[in-house]
Amino acid sequence: MALExxxxxxxxxxxxxxxxxxxxxxxxxxxxxxxxxxxxxxxxARMEADGWVRSAAVEQHGRPDKKVxxxxxxxxxxxxxxxxxxxxxxxxxxxxxVRLRGASYGDRAAVLQRVREQRADHATRLAHFEQLxxxxxxxxxxxxxxxxxxxxxxxxxxxxxxxxVEWLSEYLxxxxxxxxxxxxxxxxxxxxxxxx
Amino acid sequence: MALExxxxxxxxxxxxxxxxxxxxxxxxxxxxxxxxxxxxxxxxARMEADGWVRSAAVEQHGRPDKKVxxxxxxxxxxxxxxxxxxxxxxxxxxxxxVRLRGASYGDRAAVLQRVREQRADHATRLAHFEQLxxxxxxxxxxxxxxxxxxxxxxxxxxxxxxxxVEWLSEYLxxxxxxxxxxxxxxxxxxxxxxxx
DNA sequence: GTCACTCATGCAACTAGTTGCATAGCCGCG
DNA sequence: CGCGGCTATGCAACTAGTTGCATGAGTGAC
Numbered sequence: 001m002a003l004e005x006x007x008x009x010x011x012x013x014x015x016x017x018x019x020x021x022x023x024x025x026x027x028x029x030x031x032x033x034x035x036x037x038x039x040x041x042x043x044x045a046r047m048e049a050d051g052w053v054r055s056a057a058v059e060q061h062g063r064p065d066k067k068v069x070x071x072x073x074x075x076x077x078x079x080x081x082x083x084x085x086x087x088x089x090x091x092x093x094x095x096x097x098v099r100l101r102g103a104s105y106g107d108r109a110a111v112l113q114r115v116r117e118q119r120a121d122h123a124t125r126l127a128h129f130e131q132l133x134x135x136x137x138x139x140x141x142x143x144x145x146x147x148x149x150x151x152x153x154x155x156x157x158x159x160x161x162x163x164x165v166e167w168l169s170e171y172l173x174x175x176x177x178x179x180x181x182x183x184x185x186x187x188x189x190x191x192x193x194x195x196x
Numbered sequence: 197m198a199l200e201x202x203x204x205x206x207x208x209x210x211x212x213x214x215x216x217x218x219x220x221x222x223x224x225x226x227x228x229x230x231x232x233x234x235x236x237x238x239x240x241a242r243m244e245a246d247g248w249v250r251s252a253a254v255e256q257h258g259r260p261d262k263k264v265x266x267x268x269x270x271x272x273x274x275x276x277x278x279x280x281x282x283x284x285x286x287x288x289x290x291x292x293x294v295r296l297r298g299a300s301y302g303d304r305a306a307v308l309q310r311v312r313e314q315r316a317d318h319a320t321r322l323a324h325f326e327q328l329x330x331x332x333x334x335x336x337x338x339x340x341x342x343x344x345x346x347x348x349x350x351x352x353x354x355x356x357x358x359x360x361v362e363w364l365s366e367y368l369x370x371x372x373x374x375x376x377x378x379x380x381x382x383x384x385x386x387x388x389x390x391x392x
Numbered sequence: 393g394t395c396a397c398t399c400a401t402g403c404a405a406c407t408a409g410t411t412g413c414a415t416a417g418c419c420g421c422g
Numbered sequence: 423c424g425c426g427g428c429t430a431t432g433c434a435a436c437t438a439g440t441t442g443c444a445t446g447a448g449t450g451a452c
Contacts, residue, residue: 002291003438009298019400032293039439041402062448064400076301083295083302087310089317092356094286095198097228099279101349102205104342105272106279114283121285144374146300152370153297156363160288163359167352174348178340199408215430235409237432258418260430 001082003043004052006033008071008079011053013146015070018044028150031157044069052078100171112175119168126161129154197278199239200248202229204267204275207249209342211266214240224346227353240265248274296367308371315364322357325350 010016010024021044022037024030035043047053052075058066071079096118103111137143137151206212206220217240218233220226231239243249248271254262267275292314299307333339333347 001437002294005298006294009294009301012298012301017400018402029294029297032288032290032297034287034289036440037400038402038441042439045402060399063398064447066400079298080302083298084306084310087291087295087314089314089321090290090292091230092228093230093289094228095283096286097349097352098198098202098205098225099283100352101225101228101345102201102208102275102279103345105205105208106276110280114280118283118285125285140370143370144377148370148374149297149299152367153293155366156293156296159359159363159366163355167355170351170355171348174336174339174344178344181340197407213430214432232410233430234411234432238409241432256429259428260417262430 002033003035003039004047005079005082006035007040007043007047008052008075011069011071012076012079015068017058017066017068020066021069028154032153047075051075108175112172115168115172119165119172122161122164122168126158126165129158129161133158198229199231199235200243201275201278202231203236203239203243204248204271207265207267208272208275211264213254213262213264215262217265224350228349243271247271304371308368311364311368315361315368318357318360318364322354322361325354325357329354 006025006029007021010021010029016024018041019037021040022035025033025035025040044053044055048055048069051072053069054072055067055069058068060066096115099111099114133151133154137147137154140151143151202221202225203217206217206225212220214237215233217236218231221229221231221236240249240251244251244265247268249265250268251263251265254264256262292311295307295310329347329350333350336347339347
């Protein structure tokens with residue numbers, strides 16, 4: 001039930017329509033919790049039925065009406081209760097890690113290529129996040145409350161991208177070393193991998 | 197379709213029954229891809245229907261028969277193809293991050309307590325992984341092929357737990373600093389948070 | 393003018409994963 | 423002896439999330 005609560009957080013920051021929320025979930029908050037607009041529409045409908053949010057139709061010039069949602073008192077209580085509730089340890093999930101683990105059952109060079117691509121993607125995102133942090137939070141030490149939280153979650157995004165870049169670099173370095181070894185070891189080729 | 201492929205990797209390391217796989221997914225491989233035994237049973241049935249694996253009943257003394265699965269040639273090809281296929285960038289997902297972001301809409305102290313608990317859990321896992329690495333891989337530089345991959349994925353687990361411990365520590369330190377400030381700033385209490 | 397795109401909401405059908413339970417024998421505890 | 427726990431497989435019902443499509447009006451490009 002975390003999407004509901006992510007939506008409550010986002011709506012408390014500022015009321016929004018379904019599509020507004022979908023756009024927010026594509027950036028800041030969505031870095032740690034993403035959702036498609038369909039999923040958001042469905043959950044908003046349920047939340048309204050449960051009385052956690054209420055909506056108001058807002059006319060716009062030259063485009064369809066918006067349904068702008070805001071959090072009700074019941075929604076506030078629900079969010080406050082959730083924030084304080086105990087939580088089990090989170091489990092991570094990474095398709096890339098499965099590939100790294102299984103790389104010896106396929107074409108090693110192809111997997112290394114995928115790893116390089118992923119590392120480049122993560123490096124790009126890292127640079128983007130660092131730019132955001134520099135632009136929006138020039139003086140982190142002065143932050144408090146809500147702004148501090150937003151900054152610290154961005155810091156989490158930066159740290160997480162650093163984790164990826166460093167881990168994948170370690171992976172590539174280690175495998176490039178064994179490939180070099182396999183070349184050096186002249187005639188007695190001990191080519192690892194490719195069991196088949 | 198990553199669970200299928202995680203199972204193929206695990207079965208290529210060694211043939212196993214559904215429950216064996218579920219146990220493996222609770223440890224090494226499962227750190228980056230977990231699954232319940234029901235999910236595994238269902239996916240194994242589909243994989244067998246698709247011809248990726250075949251099963252053989254194995255009698256055991258004093259306990260029910262096992263269905264031990266192994267990978268077929270078609271399964272090998274499928275796995276090799278998947279390993280080489282391009283992949284989109286992965287998105288992370290963390291309920292804890294949502295709570296950090298929304299902490300000012302609830303009881304700040306309670307959220308900090310949850311953060312301390314999570315940090316302790318991650319520190320415990322980190323210690324556990326480091327112990328595994330020291331025990332099973334005393335000489336990482338000598339590893340190649342499959343063993344090197346297993347070691348490097350364990351390294352990923354260690355690095356990820358380090359990420360969590362460090363990030364959550366940063367979060368706690370930053371908020372403890374603002375709490376201290378709020379105390380110092382004597383009569384003009386600028387108590388942040390708790391907007392309600 | 394019409395083609396492609398955006399804004400905005402939503403339905404329907406699908407895949408993935410979780411939770412609760414059933415079966416059925418064997419093992420050890422008290 | 424009965425109770426709980428372990429081994430092993432599996433069904434049924436549920437929740438969560440994705441994908442594909444529909445609608446209908448407005449905007450900009452050529």
